[in-house]
Amino acid sequence: MREQYLAPNETMQIHELLNLKTICMTTSKMxxxxxxxxxxxxxxxxxxxxxxxxxxxxxxLLNKAPKLR
Known part of the structure; x- marks a missing residue:
């Protein structure tokens, strides 16, 4: 079975969501x-x-992003 990877734009969008959730969590905690x-x-x-x-x-999800060599 073929491994599924995220497309570059999906990887970028997940990074953006991750940044947003981290900022929101930090704000709530403070x-x-x-x-x-x-x-x-x-x-x-x-x-x-x-x-x-x-x-x-x-x-x-980011673990499915293609690894750069």
């Missing part, structure tokens, strides 16, 4: 420290956990 409302803190923590899962999934 905001947790300055927020006093417990409900909002819980939402921010949930966002961080979901972002971590998304980042891991995007990193797995």
């Amino acid at each position: 905001m947790e420290g300055v927020v006093f409302d417990q409900d909002l803190k819980a939402l921010l923590e949930k966002d961080v956990q979901q972002s971590i899962k998304s980042i891991e999934n995007l990193q797995r």
Whole structure:
């Protein structure tokens, strides 16, 4: 069976999504420290956990990108 690789434009788009999710996660994590409302803190923590899962999934996708030699 033939291995499937990502096209160069797909690889670039996944990199862009990865950058966006990383920035969003970092922002939510930083905001947790300055927020006093417990409900909002819980939402921010949930966002961080979901972002971590998304980042891991995007990193797995990047493993399908062709390797440069």
